[in-house]
Amino acid sequence: MQTTNQRWSMMSHFLRQSWVTLKRLPALLAMAGIGLCLFPNVLDAVEASGNMSYVADSVDISMRSGPEVNYRIIRMLKSGMKLRVLEKNGNGWSRVRDENDKDGWILDRYLTDKVPASLRVAELEQTMESLRVERDALEKKFNEVRQSNQILNQDRAELERLRSLMQNTLKVDNENKQLKIKFEQMNNELMHALDEKRLLERQSDTSFFVSGATVLGLGMLAGFILAKKRRNPYSSL
Numbered sequence: 719m720q721t722t723n724q725r726w727s728m729m730s731h732f733l734r735q736s737w738v739t740l741k742r743l744p745a746l747l748a749m750a751g752i753g754l755c756l757f758p759n760v761l762d763a764v765e766a767s768g769n770m771s772y773v774a775d776s777v778d779i780s781m782r783s784g785p786e787v788n789y790r791i792i793r794m795l796k797s798g799m800k801l802r803v804l805e806k807n808g809n810g811w812s813r814v815r816d817e818n819d820k821d822g823w824i825l826d827r828y829l830t831d832k833v834p835a836s837l838r839v840a841e842l843e844q845t846m847e848s849l850r851v852e853r854d855a856l857e858k859k860f861n862e863v864r865q866s867n868q869i870l871n872q873d874r875a876e877l878e879r880l881r882s883l884m885q886n887t888l889k890v891d892n893e894n895k896q897l898k899i900k901f902e903q904m905n906n907e908l909m910h911a912l913d914e915k916r917l918l919e920r921q922s923d924t925s926f927f928v929s930g931a932t933v934l935g936l937g938m939l940a941g942f943i944l945a946k947k948r949r950n951p952y953s954s955l
Contacts, residue, residue: 781822785811792822798834 778796782789785807793816795801801814801824810826833841 779824779828781814781816781820781824783822785809785813785823789823792820795824795828801829803829 778794780791781793781795783792795816799816801816804813804815804821806812806826811823812826812829813821813823814829815821
């Protein structure tokens with residue numbers, strides 16, 4: 719009985735925690751959807767405020783050592799690379815610094831403040847993958863809760879059965895106590911009746927003895943009187 723109650727308590731606690739998680743599922747999915755819609759704009763605002771730019775969606779471009787095409791090429795920049803703009807010369811060139819802290823010059827037309835589509839797609843795919851993982855985890859949690867609920871229902875039925883059995887046991891025990899009391903009362907009444915019977919038997923024996931003695935005495939007295947009359951037949955004359 720104690721083990722069943724402990725399982726009941728543990729399963730109830732687990733069910734409450736899991737139910738809170740499941741209740742949050744619609745809100746989490748809604749927030750994820752809103753985040754997917756607002757993610758590009760929010761990301762654009764954050765990056766623009768940090769004076770960050772990206773290599774525009776195009777073929778690879780060259781970063782040069784100076785603001786002219788005749789300067790040597792330092793490296794080739796791929797579409798979507800993040801750059802920090804250090805200065806603009808006003809002639810269509812910007813001095814930038816890449817993620818490896820290397821400075822150089824590129825044409826302004828190859829820079830954009832918008833997150834490139836290729837980078838957005840990759841980030842959105844990563845976000846969607848995270849959401850899929852979270853969804854799978856929630857589905858697994860839901861299945862665990864459903865199984866736990868089934869076990870909980872079984873434990874509840876077992877608990878009800880034990881409670882009913884206990885009530886029946888208490889009822890039988892109470893009936894046994896009442897029968898015991900009634901038996902003791904009947905036994906006392908029987909003993910009292912036996913005592914009265916023995917008393918009546920003693921009284922009957924005594925009465926019989928007294929009656930017999932009285933009859934015997936009267937018989938002896940009558941015999942004595944008759945014998946005396948026979949000895950003196952004329953005494954009455």
